[in-house]
Amino acid sequence: MDKIVEGIRRFRRDIYPGLKPRYDELVKTGQKPHALVIGCSDSRVAFESLTGCGPGELFIVRNAGNIIPQYGKYMGGVTASIEFAVTALPIRDVIVCGHTHCGAMSALLKPEMSTDMPAVQKWVSFARQAKRRIGKEHTHVFDAHLREAIAENVKLQVEHLRTYPCIEKKLKSGEIRLHGWVYELENGDVVEHDETNNRWLSLTEPEEPKRDVSGRFRGTE
């Protein structure tokens, strides 16, 4: 706790003064984030430092496994936060971001690891379709299998987003775009799912066409 309080003091003393004009504007005109991120609660994923975005830019919803229950199946904080962001804020991009080494996805693959966490088991059941989709090729060792589940879960949760009436409406009018990402803890890369060709492309390499890194999720790269 000492570290956290010391950090707050340092923030107020050294960092906040530089941000004061920005906060004055945000207080006066309200928040106008341009992106909604649905990410995992994992402490190793830090969206602002990962994206270089500052206060007022990202509206972030976090939960174990970056899961979005289908609209109407489980109305709770995730549903309300997404609905609010897409309806009331000027969101242009909606990003579902998973990450490698995800504990929630491990719990999905190995339910016996979380028998003492019934709420976790219930929550990750909103991702079980991802487990089914990779179930046919059970030839991998667990680590490669986990990577595949993480990628498949991101694709599934993007599909779940499409069940939201507010998302459907804004997709139709061309006001928002959906993105499925995986952040790779071990190398700092962020990869994006290309829905048209069902492949994963690295976002960190500047060249076009972007590099196809789908092999990373099949254990072949």
Ligand SMILES: [Zn+2]
């Ligand atoms: Zn996670």
